[in-house]
Amino acid sequence: MDNEQITIKVRDFEKRCRESGLKLTPQRSAVYKALINTDMHPTAEDIYREVRKEMPAISLDTVNRTLLTLAEIGAAFIVEGTGQPRRFDGGLEDHQHFLCIKCGKVIDFHHPPFDNIQLPNEIEGKFKVLRKTVYLEGLCEPCQNQSLHNQTV
Amino acid sequence: MDNEQITIKVRDFEKRCRESGLKLTPQRSAVYKALINTDMHPTAEDIYREVRKEMPAISLDTVNRTLLTLAEIGAAFIVEGTGQPRRFDGGLEDHQHFLCIKCGKVIDFHHPPFDNIQLPNEIEGKFKVLRKTVYLEGLCEPCQNQSLHNQTV
DNA sequence: CTCTGTGCAAACACTTTGCAGCTAA
């Protein structure tokens, strides 16, 4: 991603902040910039390290909170399932998972067409794929009528 | 799941242990039984609470280690991404994720047919789906030639 | 001026590690 693209994205982001009623702080812009400037999927710690090069006084907490805020306004998202305690699944039959982003519950569903996903050759050749699944996120029934704030996940 | 089914699964599990060269301890059987006896996707803590009803002396560490062992021999698996530090993604363009279960890296790929997954009506009606994606797990190129043991994830 | 956001510090939750004694095979 070149500098011009980044500038454009940052400007979009600032617009999105205003629309969401968020203040535009240098920390926010710096975190956002660091986030889109990498192909990796950084942890808060990764971003922290990066941003500190330009802004040595920023705190890890701010980075953490800012990233969560970005996810809330849709300027970023959280990689599937990460950041939650490890959950185990003893059901070995074909099924798929739906994660409620509010209450954190994982709910099984089974849609047979999803059992045999065809991967493109470039993937099969490059990675040793041990598992392939369709994964959904959203709000479960009980959580749909409640505010998205004070969510626990 | 009724008692007979559970008994059968436990027997299969014991067989699988022997084949994998694992010892058959009462703790292992108890953890496994608790795991398959629930539709939820329990954390180690959940299983711990459950197993203690029958086996009050078991420790949380044992539960934790046992569950990881079950995942290693394929008698259980770990719900997508859980148990890892939260990772953020600033790429809002369509793409999918591949998680290397050894080094923990998340690698993007993009296969356009996966961009528009058709969900069955029963799902759309029940949940508010905010995200739907294909998710892969396995070994990335650099990790394919190394042992699966002393993995960090 | 006001109210949100930041930095700091402490608390908390989850996971991992090392080790001594125990036990299944």
Next chain:
DNA sequence: TTAGCTGCAAAGTGTTTGCACAGAG
């Protein structure tokens, strides 16, 4: 008998919370 397993304790890592001050609007 012995290699692998368990329980305990401690440390490590990641995340959350409360609060006082600073800064954006």
